[in-house]
Amino acid sequence: MDSSESKSTVKLPEPSLRRLPWYLAYIKLLQTKGEEYVSSTQIAKEIGVDSSKIAKDLSFINISGKTRVGYEINSLVAVLEEFLGFTSMHKAFIFGVGNLGAALMQDSGLSQYGLEVVAGFDVKPELVGTFVNHIPIYHLSQFPQKQKELGVKIGILTVPIDKAQSVTEEMIAGGIKAIWNFTPYRIRVPKHIVIQNTSIYAHLAVMFNRLNNIK
Structure with a gap:
């Protein structure tokens, strides 16, 4: 084989x-x-x-x-x-360029594992039109246009929790097929969408709980 x-x-x-x-x-x-x-x-x-x-x-x-x-x-x-899949490069968009989103855009190590972040999206005027690690940040409303240009299938979700579901729906409507969800919100997606939840806060809760149980 x-x-x-x-x-x-x-x-x-x-x-x-x-x-x-x-x-x-x-x-x-x-x-x-x-x-x-x-x-x-x-x-x-x-x-x-x-x-x-x-x-x-x-x-x-x-x-x-x-x-x-x-x-x-x-x-x-x-x-x-x-x-x-680490030998093939997969392009991704980041949705929500706050502290976590910006940190992921700065993480050049992702490319060593086949993930290339090619753009970020946000709604804050002070972020739109700027760059993080040479990666452009666009307004969320520009996502459909950039999706048509670049054909990206992976979206990394790092928006505030109250925006998680609505932005997810925009991502899917725009053609995103796989979502790496860093928010603590359990987003709802159709069955054909690949979803990977990575909640830092959930892992923190587990660590704190286990730490508290140490005698």
């Missing part, structure tokens, strides 16, 4: 898909140190995931290790990056 086929046909369980970037990050660290092979046991020890689970996760992407040697690191990095 070639990598393009695997990306389009293999359906990983979501927990497995979420773990693959963990493996990739650790394996790339070994790569920078000049290591040539890594075993599932070694990965398990470093990131705290059972080795049998790692072997099963990697079997989904049709790569196997050598007995008593492990996985060839360069090949494993290449296969993982291709499978996860």
